[in-house]
Amino acid sequence: MNAILDKLNEEQLKPVTDTEGAVLVLAGAGSGKTRVLTSRIAYILSEKKADLSGILAITFTNKAAGEMKQRLSDMLGGGDGKWICTIHSMCVKILREYGGKIGVKPNFSIYSEVERANVIKKVYKELDFDDEQLLKSAKYHIGNAKMLGLDPDSYGAKYAYERGIDDVVVIYEKYCKRLKENNALDFDDLLIETLRLLKNDRDTLDYLSDKFRYIHVDEFQDTNSVQYNIIKLLAGRHGNLFAVGDDDQSIYGWRGAEIENILRFDKDFPNAKVYKLERNYRSTKSILALANSIIKNNSRRRGKTLWTEADEGVKPQY
Numbered sequence: 001m002n003a004i005l006d007k008l009n010e011e012q013l014k015p016v017t018d019t020e021g022a023v024l025v026l027a028g029a030g031s032g033k034t035r036v037l038t039s040r041i042a043y044i045l046s047e048k049k050a051d052l053s054g055i056l057a058i059t060f061t062n063k064a065a066g067e068m069k070q071r072l073s074d075m076l077g078g079g080d081g082k083w084i085c086t087i088h089s090m091c092v093k094i095l096r097e098y099g100g101k102i103g104v105k106p107n108f109s110i111y112s113e114v115e116r117a118n119v120i121k122k123v124y125k126e127l128d129f130d131d132e133q134l135l136k137s138a139k140y141h142i143g144n145a146k147m148l149g150l151d152p153d154s155y156g157a158k159y160a161y162e163r164g165i166d167d168v169v170v171i172y173e174k175y176c177k178r179l180k181e182n183n184a185l186d187f188d189d190l191l192i193e194t195l196r197l198l199k200n201d202r203d204t205l206d207y208l209s210d211k212f213r214y215i216h217v218d219e220f221q222d223t224n225s226v227q228y229n230i231i232k233l234l235a236g237r238h239g240n241l242f243a244v245g246d247d248d249q250s251i252y253g254w255r256g257a258e259i260e261n262i263l264r265f266d267k268d269f270p271n272a273k274v275y276k277l278e279r280n281y282r283s284t285k286s287i288l289a290l291a292n293s294i295i296k297n298n299s300r301r302r303g304k305t306l307w308t309e310a311d312e313g314v315k316p317q318y
Contacts, residue, residue: 007035027244033277039075044214049213064219065084068218120139127170209234217242221257248295263300278304
């Protein structure tokens with residue numbers, strides 16, 4: 001295990017060995033955040049604080065989850081990383097096992113974005129609508145409603161000022177009904193139904209929040225409201241939530257990501273420790289100087305200054 005810790009710099013070492021309670025790591029670009037996350041899991045296992053089955057590590061792309069799983073396997077020499085996965089994959093596992101408690105059949109199908117669009121179009125035609133702008137609007141609003149975790153009535157009330165919202169709500173209602181008839185969930189439903197399960201079935205929540213003694217979340221700046229609420233519920237028993245993210249790389253607001261989740265982390269978890277990874281291994285001094293001088297002008301950030309021991313490098317040109 002010392003061999004693993006020996007590969008970490010001083011900034012990285014602190015959050016890796018600080019295992020108890022809520023921890024937020026503000027990780028700059030190229031600062032080794034994946035190494036920190038996987039090293040922390042390996043450290044927890046070496047200290048026998050938990051088994052691998054009791055550690056949850058979630059991220060937002062299959063590629064990132066695969067890299068995390070491979071790095072950990074290399075460190076440990078194998079191991080079943082069932083719960084090192086994307087957040088959607090985690091929700092599928094939970095719903096297949098426990099979804100029946102809220103009426104979700106375990107053999108449900110999962111609709112892709114293309115399949116969702118096709119079902120919406122079919123519903124739109126069945127309702128005898130012929131305004132192509134309404135179809136585009138319905139696709140957008142249904143996607144937005146799902147990201148926000150709002151049912152048709154709640155969404156219609158929230159966006160009552162939007163043109164044609166009543167027709168959108170009718171399409172949304174029939175879309176939801178069609179999915180239920182087909183025993184199908186779309187990608188957003190995986191999150192919404194998991195949140196509903198955890199909120200409404202105490203036994204499932206108690207079991208899962210007890211099972212996952214340590215919860216790790218990568219790319220925390222990309223979480224939306226539904227995802228964050230799932231994470232908070234799962235972390236409710238032990239309180240050992242480790243979140244890694246970069247408020248300077250939050251670019252997915254258009255798809256529901258809420259930068260407030262990372263900005264208010266230590267308000268939601270009052271005893272949280274906050275660490276910064278500011279040493280960059282990817283760029284030259286000149287590039288970092290320019291990047292730092294630009295990003296410091298953003299008002300909604302927690303603040304960090306990247307540095308490197310690399311060469312000065314060629315000065316950027318405009």
